[in-house]
Amino acid sequence: MDILYNYALRTTGNEDDARDLLQETFLKAYRFWDKYEKGTNIRAWLFRIMKNSYINRYRKETKEPDKVDYGDIENFYNTIRADYADTNDLQEKLFGNLLGDEVAKALEELPEDFRTVVILCDIEGMTYEEISEFIERPIGTVRSRLHRGRKLLQAKLFEYAKKQGIVPHD
Amino acid sequence: MLNCGEAHAMAGDALDRVLPGDMKSAFLAHLKACPPCRNEYEIELLAKNVVRQTLKHVPTPSSVSQTVVQLLRSQIEKAQGRSWLDRLLSWRFLAPTLAAGAIVLALTALLIVPRETSSDSAHTAGNDIINQSLKNFSLVQSGELKPSLIACYSDVIVGYFQRQNFQFTVSVLSDDSCDWYGAMANTYDGVNLAHIVYKRGDDLLYVYEVKKADALVGSVLSLPAAAKESLARTGWYTDPHHNDCNIVLWTVDETLCAAVSTMRKDRLLALLSPR
Structure with missing residues (x-):
């Protein structure tokens, strides 16, 4: 249950919605128990129910579809490279002062597909193979989404750091 | 390199x-x-x-896991057909009203809810489908009459009635705006009856269902002549004699349904019209 709860918490961003999503997931699992193929990964099955429930229930409320501007991510790196010859100092400044809430918010703002793999890999510590089974996508897709998700997350964290004056503005 | x-x-x-x-x-x-x-x-x-x-891995709070386990247990119990009284006892939110409610419910169920008995004779007000529907609706409203099964999904209700092996198909409205559905089955002088409650926000809709032949041509239950005539002619009947609620009767294949609700008549008819 912990993996599901953590995913719900990191996805919805609050404990109440996470609890509701968890309850809905188990209710649906009970309702559709006959659809579960015995011998297959039940955690992955439950996870997919939760992900679909989340998409159906919460994403309807968002006004804009998920968008990823890869150009921004590349610009971020170009900026970093141009402004900071030595990253040792930058690293300390860049992320060392960020609070958990800011990191959580940055994660919540990631597009659904990217957020999912980042949560499963970096918070839950799952292997690529396990994630692949959970999201029913090839390992190559897991790698690709992780790469893009992390880049985007780094860009968001950098923006927070700039707003708070942790690192200088452009 | x-x-x-x-x-x-x-x-x-x-x-x-x-x-x-x-x-x-x-x-x-x-x-x-x-x-x-x-x-x-x-x-x-x-x-x-x-x-x-x-963002460390957070263990699921015990209150959350307990709630989920409780929820699943109640679903399983409902599906296994435990008596409504047993479930009432397990419903935490009903505990404060349980003692009084159980007594009143038992008495009213004995006195008013249609049940298997031979003491009621045919062609009296007690066997009038509209009267029975009104009385049951009143008990549902007051909370004295609780369904045997409550579910969030209409197909759970459909499954419940399928297991009753009635001689007619119970018509269950699938309504996206429904908070929950309640179901109960019993017999009245050997006639099978289905009772469905739809909770939609502040509104309650109670539907009484019976085999059409038992309602229209049988000797156990009765209907006013005007209702029979209208149902035979149009398949619908709206009873005009009630100020505090609306009653609509209609037939679906071999089933007769009687809906009672405080909803406005136009809203009620709009809700039922897909049938």
Whole structure:
């Protein structure tokens, strides 16, 4: 249950919605128990129910579809490279002062597909193979989404750091 | 020696420590010789660690896991057809009203709810479908009459009635705006009756269902002549004699349904019209 709860918490961003999503997931699992193929990964099955429930229930409320501007991510790196010859100092400044809430918010703002793999890999510590089974996508897709998700997350964290004056503005 | 593109492609696997030994050596050798790639990799490593350290895995709160277990247990119990009284006892939110409610419910169920008995004779007000529907609706409203099964999904209700092996198909309205559905089955002088409650926000809709032949031509239950005539002619009948609620009767194949609700008549008819 912990993996599901953590995913719900990191996805919805609050404990109440996470609890509701968890309850809905188990209710649906009970309702559709006959659809579960015995011998297959039940955690992955439950996870997919939760992900679909989340998409159906919460994403309807968002006004804009998920968008990823890869150009921004590349610009971020170009900026970093141009402004900071030595990253040792930058690293300390860049992320060392960020609070958990800011990191959580940055994660919540990631597009659904990217957020999912980042949560499963970096918070839950799952292997690529396990994630692949959970999201029913090839390992190559897991790698690709992780790469893009992390880049985007780094860009968001950098923006927070700039707003708070942790690192200088452009 | 790797070039930057090759090193870039390996960065993710290196970050997650799944890069094979020889490739890892090559990757690290490239980073040592290439400050831009090293910088980028170090930032990625740092970001991963920031996420891992600030958003640690949280154990599910015991209150949440208990709620889920309780929820599942109640669903299983409902599906297994435990008596409504047993379930009432397990409903935490009903505890304060349980003692009084159970007594009143038992008495009213004995006195008013249609049940298997031979004491009621045919062609009296007591066997009038509209009267029975009104009385049951009143008990549902007051909370004295609780369904045997409550579910969030209409198909759970459909399954419940299928297990009753009635001689007619119970018509269950699938309503997206319904908070929950309640169901109960019993017999009245050998006639099978289905009772469905739809909770929609502040509105309650109660529907009484019986085999059409039992309602229209049988001797156990009765209907006013005007209702029979209208149902035979149009398949619908709206009873005009009630100020505080609306009653609509209609037939679906071999089933007669009687809906009672405080909803406005136009809303009620709109809700029932897909039937």
